[in-house]
Amino acid sequence: MGVEREKSDRVASLLGREPRGLEDISVEADDGEPVVIRVASLVDDEPFPTLFWLVDPGLCYRIDQLEAAGMIKAFQQRIDADATLQARMRDDHRAYIALRRRFMSPTVKARLRQLGFEETLEVRGIGGIADFSRIRCFHTWYGAHLVNSNVVGEMLDDWWAGSPQSGLG
Numbered sequence: 001m002g003v004e005r006e007k008s009d010r011v012a013s014l015l016g017r018e019p020r021g022l023e024d025i026s027v028e029a030d031d032g033e034p035v036v037i038r039v040a041s042l043v044d045d046e047p048f049p050t051l052f053w054l055v056d057p058g059l060c061y062r063i064d065q066l067e068a069a070g071m072i073k074a075f076q077q078r079i080d081a082d083a084t085l086q087a088r089m090r091d092d093h094r095a096y097i098a099l100r101r102r103f104m105s106p107t108v109k110a111r112l113r114q115l116g117f118e119e120t121l122e123v124r125g126i127g128g129i130a131d132f133s134r135i136r137c138f139h140t141w142y143g144a145h146l147v148n149s150n151v152v153g154e155m156l157d158d159w160w161a162g163s164p165q166s167g168l169g
Contacts, residue, residue: 008022014034019037035059036056036143037055041100047117052146054142063138066138071138076134079135088151092151097124099148101122126140135152142156
């Protein structure tokens with residue numbers, strides 16, 4: 001699957017480098033600008049567990065600001081205190097793994113097996129994380145959320161909306 005050259009060039013401009021493993025632009029803004037890209041699960045014979053990559057500079061900046069303010073810790077504390085959020089988070093990781101598997105061609109799956117990396121992508125969820133109880137990075141969660149809703153992305157949306165459901169305000 002290829003991304004047209006003009007869009008690939010735009011992604012390169014947003015990233016400040018040529019995108020490695022770019023397979024698709026999964027989410028575009030109303031003006032056609034790339035927001036989230038989908039990356040191959042095998043790049044240069046190495047597993048790449050981050051399926052969706054947030055490339056929108058405005059969203060990346062907003063998330064950078066939250067991370068710098070220590071909001072990952074605040075969100076993590078809320079999740080740690082709520083069994084329902086913990087279960088949803090585990091389910092989100094499992095759904096992400098299943099989606100990534102569906103995007104892999106039989107050739108890629110065979111090559112992962114051949115290289116001994118097949119299990120790597122079966123145990124790594126959103127952002128390549130193996131501990132399904134941890135957030136680690138808002139960027140990967142939010143990029144995935146814009147494709148398929150997830151609990152951390154919903155919490156970010158609530159935070160930005162000033163919603164009392166965020167439990168953090």
